Amino acid sequence: MSPGLSRIVRTDWFGPFVIALAAIAIVAAFNPSFLSPLNIQVLLLAISINALIAFSQMSIIAIGQMNLSVGAIGGLVAISFAGMMEVWGFPAPVAATLALALGLVCGLLNGLVIAWTGISAFIITLASLSLYKGINLGITQAQPFYGVLDAVKAFGQTNVLGPIPWLAVPTAIVALLLWYMFNRLPVGRFILAVGGNQHAAELSGISVGFTVTVAHAISGLLAGLAGILLVARLQIGQPTIGDDWLILSFAAPVIGGAVLAGGHVSIPATLLGVVIVAIITQALVLFNIDPYLVQVVLGFLILGAVGLNRFREARLERPAGRI
Template sequence: MTSLNFSRFAKADWFGPLMATLIAIIVIGYFSPNFLSSFNIQTLLLAIAINALVGFSQMIIIAIGQMNLSVGAIGGLCAIAFAGMMQVWGLPVPVAALLSLGIGVLCGVINGMLISITGISAFVITLATLSIYKGVNLGITRAQPFYGIPDSVKAFGSALAFGPIPALALPMVIVAIGLWYMLSRLPIGRFILAVGGNEHAASLSGISVRTVVIVAHAISGLLAACAGTLLVARLQIGQPSIGDDWLILSFAAPVIGGAVLSGGHVSVAATFLGVVIVALITQVLVLFSIDPFLVQVVLGSLILAAVGVNRLRRTRATVGRA
């Protein structure tokens, strides 16, 4: 029975990333004892808390077999809106945060509606909206940061929930649990996976593909907005460049987690572990004083390797069924 259970776990999407994460932690801790210090763990968890939301934002779109190139632009626009509404309009923090999240949902709905109504590729539509949302961002800020962040927001961005675990990690945990429950238990989650698996078959079974696409993009926009808003709290400044470097990361985490780019198969746990692996790589470069620009090279290589492994697994599975 134990052997059968292990075999079942070994086939799970999250098993490989989990083993890679544990091995990496042991190896890095051996060569750099400071890696496991309380401060270093806190820094690592802060990065994971934000980046996981970015990864989830892209993951939900990959689930329907599409991609969202505007994830970073939406997150950046919502971050600027959050900071600007507090500094310029003097809105209370909860109101500014809700409006910021609402802007993210609106941006996602616009993406989904344009894709559904026009039938144009999500790649083209979100490439266009990336430019639009970024242009609005720069038009609002004139490329200048917002510095008037309330003390309560700054305090939350630097607060610890318990031990070395930052308070910023709590929203991420809630989102991860919510996404897992939605995809595995709720009808809309199953509709999303069904559309990604076979859009035509989903339509014939009575699923409104247009509605599912719009909902998926709305969720993606909400998660990107959440990441941008929390990043303002972490940085304690409304920086117009927020989100500019999210694109590669947003794809790296789900793909490392075994997501099928053609849609229909994603894993919340494996995507989270993909984020952890990326954070560990970044941390290693800092600890060992390696050129940080190599992060992009490593991420690109990881994406290629993960796509290759996924393709090999699918090929073997097809041959095995034959």
């Protein structure tokens, strides 16, 4: 094998990439309408939003923690966005900015409490999940906001170019920014260092509390952005937005090969994880298989992926032990 090719084979996104290509080929062979422009557009819409949800969880997996409140933050931001437009009559950009700021603050609060108390992120985000969801229900009384502005509706429905929807644009920008952050910016490297070995990171002069807080703030911001895009796509501010994000947010990073212990994430692999989940979900619909089975398939995908990652880790460790 040429050195260039073998380097590509060894990257962490190569496995998910091959699986995604194979899945596309198989589904398209059985059902040619899979590659129709309309279907690609539907796929891209799902991928755009689910990728943000996955990135939101991925930022926390990077520091070796978990964030159960991703869905609750997304839902709260979504109804605030729609509510500010309907009740206060704010223009869309102002409402979007304020709603995003709210997402940032929600994540920041998670991070501050975790960093300050040192209590496990699981418990803190379980508590904040309930807190944010309760505020959501308290504001909306479980009724949706219908007054979404036409500009926002248009943004959620129209395409930039061919089958590529406008909704894919923010996601693409976020993916590039995240890649830049994790690979080039000090704060991104700090996050990975803390995830890899918190004690070693602290001894090398990294402020663990600051890094944890930043990671949670980023997670909140991304969850909020996903909520806003979902309002644009659904055309209403549903209070139930975010209720089913928990499995989804873990599935894609895990399928993409993120190590749950932290310290290692890959943006392209996570994105491919989202693509694989979207293709399988779409295939179940195209082949008229019960949509209820999506949950079962997602569960098995997570189990299979963590099993595979474990196997890969064990194989990576073995040669090192011999030296």
